[in-house]
Amino acid sequence: DCLLKLPNPPGPIVNDAKFPLEAWHELGEAQDEAGKIAARKKLSQALSKHVHDIASKYLILGETAESAILFLPSEAVYGEFHTNLTKAVEDSFKMRVYIASPTTLMATLNTVRAILRDVKMREQATVIQAEVGKLMEDIKRLDDRVGKLNSHFNQAQKDISDITTSTQKITRRGGKIEQIDVQDAPAEQVAPSDPVTPAPLAQDQPRFPDIGDN
Numbered sequence: 001d002c003l004l005k006l007p008n009p010p011g012p013i014v015n016d017a018k019f020p021l022e023a024w025h026e027l028g029e030a031q032d033e034a035g036k037i038a039a040r041k042k043l044s045q046a047l048s049k050h051v052h053d054i055a056s057k058y059l060i061l062g063e064t065a066e067s068a069i070l071f072l073p074s075e076a077v078y079g080e081f082h083t084n085l086t087k088a089v090e091d092s093f094k095m096r097v098y099i100a101s102p103t104t105l106m107a108t109l110n111t112v113r114a115i116l117r118d119v120k121m122r123e124q125a126t127v128i129q130a131e132v133g134k135l136m137e138d139i140k141r142l143d144d145r146v147g148k149l150n151s152h153f154n155q156a157q158k159d160i161s162d163i164t165t166s167t168q169k170i171t172r173r174g175g176k177i178e179q180i181d182v183q184d185a186p187a188e189q190v191a192p193s194d195p196v197t198p199a200p201l202a203q204d205q206p207r208f209p210d211i212g213d214n
Contacts, residue, residue: 001015001016001017001071002014002015003015004069004109004112006065006112006115006116006119007116007119009065010065010066010067010115011063011064011065011066012063012064012065013064013065013067013068013069013112014054014058014059014064014065014068014069015068015069015071015100015105016050016054016058016068016069016070016071017070017071017072017073018047018050018054018070018071018072019072019073019074019077020042020043020046020047020050020077022042022046023039023042023043023045023046024043024074024077024080026038026039026042026043027039027040027043027080040080040084040085043080043081043085044085044087044088047070047081047085047088047092047099048088048091048092050070051070051088051091051092051095051097052095054068054070054095054097055068055095055096055097059096066096067096067097067098068096068097068098069097069098069099069100069105069108070092070097070098070099070100071100071101071105072099072100072101073101073102074101074102075101075102075103077101078099078100078101078104079101081099
């Protein structure tokens with residue numbers, strides 16, 4: 001009656017609703033134990049036929065999942081099979097046709113939903129892994145750049161330290177220069193010389209006339 005489309009594996013799962021109404025009514029109307037036994041036998045045969053039909057029609061290799069669901073729309077019928085007709089239930093398992101009631105079908109659908117979610121997670125796992133790989137590459141590049149920046153900072157710190165050392169030396173030298181006492185030295189006192197007495201002229205040396213002689 002419906003097809004649960006699932007990715008491979010397991011693939012699409014057929015869900016076929018069957019209800020052995022006639023045999024069930026006979027079981028309910030049986031007046032004695034013999035009538036109940038006959039009705040249960042007929043009920044078991046009806047279930048076995050439904051299971052065989054589903055397995056032969058809907059378990060298609062390469063197209064559907066390896067199992068199918070036979071839905072019994074009655075908790076009472078489902079309980080009767082699992083209480084008094086367990087052989088029929090075991091045979092359905094061997095045919096890979098699993099019986100579900102309204103309650104267990106919901107549990108089955110929740111399981112199917114979990115399978116789908118898991119499949120989607122697996123599909124996204126490759127994408128997530130690739131993105132994580134790219135993220136790790138970005139982190140490595142960031143680490144390399146931080147290392148280079150740290151090296152530049154260290155070099156800048158060394159340059160600043162060298163500049164500070166030079167300015168300190170210049171400051172010290174300037175201080176020494178300021179401490180030098182640079183004042184005008186007094187002019188040197190020159191002692192007056194003795195009066196010069198002209199030497200007498202020789203006898204044969206001509207005597208120049210004084211200007212006053214004329």
